[in-house]
Amino acid sequence: MIACPDCDYLHRLEELPAGAKALCVRCHAVLYRHIPHSLERATALYAAALMLFLLANAFPIIALEVGERVERIHLLSAAGAFFRHGMAELGVLVFITSILFPLVTLIGTLYVLVAVRAGWRAPWMEAAFRLARKVAPWSLVGVFMLGLLVAVVKLMDLATVLPGVSLYAYGGLLVVAAAANAHLDDGVVWPRHHHPPGPVPPPGSARQHGLMGCHVCALVSPAGETASCPRCDAPLTGRKHDAVVRTWALVVSAALLFIPANLYPVMTVTRFGRGEANTILSGVEELIANGMWPLALLVFFASIVVPVLKLGVLSFLLVSVQRASTWRPRDRTLLFRVTEVVGAWSMVDVFLVAILAALVRMDALALVVPGIGVTFFAGVVVLTMLAAHSFDPRLIWDHGEARS
Ligand SMILES: [Zn+2]
Ligand SMILES: [Zn+2]
Numbered sequence: 001m002i003a004c005p006d007c008d009y010l011h012r013l014e015e016l017p018a019g020a021k022a023l024c025v026r027c028h029a030v031l032y033r034h035i036p037h038s039l040e041r042a043t044a045l046y047a048a049a050l051m052l053f054l055l056a057n058a059f060p061i062i063a064l065e066v067g068e069r070v071e072r073i074h075l076l077s078a079a080g081a082f083f084r085h086g087m088a089e090l091g092v093l094v095f096i097t098s099i100l101f102p103l104v105t106l107i108g109t110l111y112v113l114v115a116v117r118a119g120w121r122a123p124w125m126e127a128a129f130r131l132a133r134k135v136a137p138w139s140l141v142g143v144f145m146l147g148l149l150v151a152v153v154k155l156m157d158l159a160t161v162l163p164g165v166s167l168y169a170y171g172g173l174l175v176v177a178a179a180a181n182a183h184l185d186d187g188v189v190w191p192r193h194h195h196p197p198g199p200v201p202p203p204g205s206a207r208q209h210g211l212m213g214c215h216v217c218a219l220v221s222p223a224g225e226t227a228s229c230p231r232c233d234a235p236l237t238g239r240k241h242d243a244v245v246r247t248w249a250l251v252v253s254a255a256l257l258f259i260p261a262n263l264y265p266v267m268t269v270t271r272f273g274r275g276e277a278n279t280i281l282s283g284v285e286e287l288i289a290n291g292m293w294p295l296a297l298l299v300f301f302a303s304i305v306v307p308v309l310k311l312g313v314l315s316f317l318l319v320s321v322q323r324a325s326t327w328r329p330r331d332r333t334l335l336f337r338v339t340e341v342v343g344a345w346s347m348v349d350v351f352l353v354a355i356l357a358a359l360v361r362m363d364a365l366a367l368v369v370p371g372i373g374v375t376f377f378a379g380v381v382v383l384t385m386l387a388a389h390s391f392d393p394r395l396i397w398d399h400g401e402a403r404s
Pocket of ligand 2: 214215217218229230232233234
């Protein structure tokens, strides 16, 4: 028996035809999928992704040519640029999201897949898989690639931009990693016991029947009997602790930081000895002035619309939960899922500043120095992401159950 991770409704595991997926009858979340040959395909794809990732880190990713001077940067240089300008906290953030967490996700998943394939009970297997799952939302390979793209467009009128070997490897990594994730069936790691099929669960949520669903693998256990899930060893808590209070605290802090993030410059661009401070909005205006409409829209959407919408949606969900609303729980759950996914794309501005600061360092000729605004902005992005992760969508459904 499993409980839906989004609404806690109880389901019995059924055998699925190849390629099919099981949806929650109440909130329509995807519960599990049956991907044929998942173990072989996912192992091969994860191994390929890891190789591409190592290649992407080994060679220069992009080069800038101004007259006689050529400046080459590696993937690691983006994080290094913040360290050079005394913004160590941002250097750590860029390093973690563009290098460390993608690496942990790839290695952790590959370790578990290889162990399962070899039929070997590897040490820390459950912990490795849980860790890979936990850091995956914070590995922002695609967002970094978008930052690179915007940087290249911004620099085109200033100098010649040359793609490095790593750029191709990084592009390949994006595609292969997405395919690897799409071919990974959790049932490979948490075997689903089909025989004998269990009893049909009573209608209702795990909580209504004194049970608890696991956050990670959805397996249901009797509440209060064990502290951790018997299958994947994740701590069993029923609902996330103090979800409403924590999410409110993070939402309010992020909203406050959003003000200085837009008032202070995120970077200062010096061209031929003339310095010009850029805020997030003036960066968008500059793209429009250069006729880069699609890119301007993309950056505007990622750095202004997404954070504002995310704060609005989370506040709305929190108020609705606190007022014990029973209004359209399925739509509210969908709204939450969307905010959880799109939030990370706001990081594109932070990556853009890091890449430009690493690449454009030709003193009086051309120089980009990060400004204090980018620190506030990174704070907004991290806090809104933490807020989405601390909210528990199952709270949306609890009140409807209490009344029925
Ligand atoms: Zn559900
Ligand atoms: Zn579990």
